[in-house]
Amino acid sequence: MASMEEDGSVEEKDNNNKKRTKSAIAVAWLTFYNIAMTAGWLVLAMAMMRFYLQKATHKGLYKSIARILKFFQTVALVEVGHCAIGIVRTSVIVTGVQVCSRIFMVWFITNSIKQIQNEESVILFLVVWTLTEITRYSFYTFNLLNHLPYFIKWARYNMFIIMYPLGVAGELLTIYAALPFVRKTGMLSMRLPNKYNISFDYYYFLIIVMLSYIPLFPQLFFHMLRQRRKVLLGEIIVEKDE
């Protein structure tokens, strides 16, 4: 009996150790990830500033930073995985919508349609994303290291009130600017007849994407408002099951 109890406690200790090791690995990975992403977005900010100081125009700016942007924004897909395996307490759906809409903007709009790369709206969402991500990833990093300066916490949970609508405006204006080119070229569209017997019109798809901001954006915005109340004002928020 004693030996069984002993076995039990050994097993329990082993399980606890496993949990501790797992969370230590998760913390180490997240710290590395957040430092790398903060650095990536800082490099992007510096590249944008350098371009603007040297050329005094925004024309050509997107092209000059496209590779860095595509790399770091695409890597953010990992964050959906973080939520799915439970190492961060964030909804897979909320993170999925946020990350996928950004990846869509980068790859299927700005990168694919060269004619719109010099639009002011592209610079608008680029600047907004960059400021947001530098703040967000440095917030996570300092939080994980238990040395979170108050101004970073304050910025994380206040900046979005202005940055979210500005970012959305930049994104929607960019998609809007893309519409005539998509219609003219018929890019990424499939017209009938074809051997698959499928019809797809990217032009109308983009209009649907723009309309989908109406129900989806408020969900993200209100999620952040709830996080703000929880973190800055200490309100206890009972999360509904997903």
Ligand SMILES: CCCCCCCCCCCCC[C@@H](O)CC(=O)SCCNC(=O)CCNC(=O)[C@H](O)C(C)(C)COP(=O)(O)OP(=O)(O)OC[C@H]1O[C@@H](n2cnc3c(N)ncnc32)[C@H](O)[C@@H]1OP(=O)(O)O
């Ligand atoms: C195929 C076509 C698709 C087209 C779809 C079209 C519809 C799109 C509509 C949507 C429009 C979005 C537009 C958007 O791109 C515009 C902009 O971004 S503009 C710039 C302003 N943006 C922001 O401010 C972004 C705000 N959003 C976010 O921060 C996140 O993305 C979000 C997932 C929304 C919220 O983050 P989260 O829920 O994680 O909140 P917290 O930061 O408070 O964190 C909660 C807890 O999780 C821990 N956590 C999360 N991530 C990490 C990490 N990487 N490392 C460590 N820890 C992490 C965090 O610490 C919290 O833990 P705890 O509660 O224990 O403290």
